[in-house]
Amino acid sequence: MDDAKSLSHQVPPPPVYQPSPQFDLPSSSSSLSIAHSSLHEKSIVAEEKQLRKAEDHKSTSGKWKIILRILQLFCVVGSFGFQASANAWSGRTSVPFDNVALLYFFYGIEWAAFIWSSFCLYVQASLRFNSTHGNIKPAVGLAMDTSLAVLLGIAIGMEIGAYTCPAGGFDGWCNFYNTGVSFGMLLFITFGANALWDLFSGLSCLRTK
Numbered sequence: 001m002d003d004a005k006s007l008s009h010q011v012p013p014p015p016v017y018q019p020s021p022q023f024d025l026p027s028s029s030s031s032l033s034i035a036h037s038s039l040h041e042k043s044i045v046a047e048e049k050q051l052r053k054a055e056d057h058k059s060t061s062g063k064w065k066i067i068l069r070i071l072q073l074f075c076v077v078g079s080f081g082f083q084a085s086a087n088a089w090s091g092r093t094s095v096p097f098d099n100v101a102l103l104y105f106f107y108g109i110e111w112a113a114f115i116w117s118s119f120c121l122y123v124q125a126s127l128r129f130n131s132t133h134g135n136i137k138p139a140v141g142l143a144m145d146t147s148l149a150v151l152l153g154i155a156i157g158m159e160i161g162a163y164t165c166p167a168g169g170f171d172g173w174c175n176f177y178n179t180g181v182s183f184g185m186l187l188f189i190t191f192g193a194n195a196l197w198d199l200f201s202g203l204s205c206l207r208t209k
Contacts, residue, residue: 065197066124068190072117075187076110083107083180090173097163106155106184113148113187142198149191156184 083103087093095103120141126133159181165174 062124062128065194066121068194069117069121069124072187072190073114073121075183075190076114076117079180079183079187080107080110081180082176082183086173086176086180089176090171092171092173096170096173099162102155102158102162106159109148109151109155110184110187113152113191116144116148138198138202142195142202145191145195145198149188149195152184152188152191156181156188159184 084107087095097103120136123133123136127135163177165177167174167178
């Protein structure tokens with residue numbers, strides 16, 4: 001009996017079962033939704049960057065177009081002003097050329113360019129002030145700039161080739177005339193730049209993002 005009691009005292013009590021702590025593991029659907037939301041946020045950020053770049057490029061190109069149009073107005077005034085005032089400066093009563101039709105033809109093209117550049121400046125200014133009016137159609141802009149560039153190039157080339165006017169000739173008349181030709185050449189260059197700009201902008205479909 002004593003041995004049985006001693007053995008009963010030596011046997012350890014049965015272990016008490018304690019449940020192991022449970023951790024909430026994310027399900028597959030929740031992980032997929034988190035991944036999808038992160039991808040969506042990344043795509044939104046990328047689209048915002050592209051839109052910001054497009055807006056910056058548009059504003060920069062718009063500024064350069066405005067500068068070109070202002071330069072064109074300045075060239076028209078300079079070319080016409082110098083050539084038209086050559087008689088008053090030299091004291092002559094008439095143009096010292098037998099045929100002045102080419103000269104008046106060049107004046108007409110210059111003032112057509114002045115009207116077109118003024119209209120383009122008006123459109124750019126109205127867009128900057130959030131006007132309800134739209135922009136000039138690319139095809140119309142390309143056609144006008146190209147036509148004026150070609151006509152100005154022909155008129156300037158014919159003036160240089162047909163009218164020989166050395167520096168200081170005709171009592172200083174040629175000095176004003178040649179200065180007007182220089183302004184006309186610069187006017188031709190600016191319209192050529194506008195025409196190329198319109199052409200390359202119209203070929204944007206050939207570029208990738």
